[in-house]
Amino acid sequence: MLKPVLQAGLAGLSAASASFDRAAAQVTREAALSSSGDAATVSISAAARGSAASGAGDTGGLEGALVDTRMAKYAFIANLRVLQTGDEMADSLLSIKK
Numbered sequence: 001m002l003k004p005v006l007q008a009g010l011a012g013l014s015a016a017s018a019s020f021d022r023a024a025a026q027v028t029r030e031a032a033l034s035s036s037g038d039a040a041t042v043s044i045s046a047a048a049r050g051s052a053a054s055g056a057g058d059t060g061g062l063e064g065a066l067v068d069t070r071m072a073k074y075a076f077i078a079n080l081r082v083l084q085t086g087d088e089m090a091d092s093l094l095s096i097k098k
Contacts, residue, residue, distance in 0.1 A: 006083060009083035019075065020069055034062060
């Protein structure tokens with residue numbers, strides 16, 4: 001009964017963490033581009049071109065990447081609350097059994 005709740009919470013934490021990592025990397029890339037002065041002279045690696053072609057990590061610039069980091073933060077917090085609720089449910093079940 002509790003196993004699916006806990007598995008969902010852990011999977012959500014993992015997804016939120018990965019999302020935050022991607023958004024933070026995007027913030028770093030966008031900040032580097034905006035501080036370089038002339039973005040037209042930036043060299044783009046083959047891996048970055050492949051990522052851009054697939055749409056991965058494209059959040060609409062620095063502002064979008066910052067919003068994505070905030071969303072990932074709140075998704076992480078929400079999944080922690082799922083785990084907390086699952087723990088409270090387990091404690092309640094154990095106290096009923098006694």
